[in-house]
Amino acid sequence: MSENLANESTRRRLNSRQADTVRGLTEAAVEELRSAGYSGMTVRNVASRAGVAPATAYTYFSSKNHLIAEVFWRRLQALPPVADEPREVHARVRGVLREVALLVADEASLALACTNAMLGDDPDVQHLRVRIGMGIRDRLSAALGDDGDDDVLNALEFAWIGAMVHAGMGYTTYDRVAERLTSTADLILSRRG
Known part of the structure; x- marks a missing residue:
């Protein structure tokens, strides 16, 4: 995880002790989701699991949706940079879409919670x-490299967003979405001018 991410939150820069508290809360949120699910999760229970007072948790996170969105954000930021290698553009784009589709695929309760949280109005x-x-968008743009244009980038972005909502609604699995996104990327990339 990058140093900037460890010392940054949605609301302010963090010292190392605060960064440890935020990290503990995000880890406890995943554990709480596993045991209580999205509807049973509360910031109070996450705080208890993390060994901090609820008021401390609310210092960093305004709601459970904020906390869950932070978990997703941190997982995204923990991904390695898109490799600047001579692989074919299709392969780079497929790789990016697959990795972002699978960020929460191995944890059904977290995946459902992320979908709910991201649609909130907090x-x-x-x-x-x-x-x-x-x-x-930055990861997709890096994967496209010099071959990218805004129309292709927008289409790939919309494909990813739609796929995540589709999986979040339970119509398919995140593993299946990752497979379908790779073929969608091939279709989009093969049709560009």
């Missing part, structure tokens, strides 16, 4: 949603 979630969207 201002801190909205802020993270923009950061997450820009992070995904």
Whole structure:
């Protein structure tokens, strides 16, 4: 995880002790989701699991949706940079779409919670949603390299967003979405002018 991410939150820069508290809360949130699910999760229970007072948790996270969105953001930021290698563009784009589709695939309760959280209207979630969207856009842009244009980038972005909502609604699995996104990317890339 990058040093900047460890010392940054949605609301402010963190010292090392605060960064440890935030990290503990995000880890406890995943554990709480595993045991209680999205509907049973509360910031109070996450705080208890992390060994901090609820008021401390609310110092960093305005809501459970904010906390869950932070988990997703941190996982996205922990991905290695898109490799600047001579692989074919299709392979680079497929790789990026697959890795972002699978960020939460191995944890069904977290995946469901992320879908719910990201659609919320909490201002801190909205802020993270923009950061997450820009992070995904930057990864796709890096994968496209000099071969990218805004129309292709927008189409790939919309494909990813639609696929995540589709999986989040339970219509398919995140593993299946990752497979379908790779073929969608091939279709988009093969049709560009």
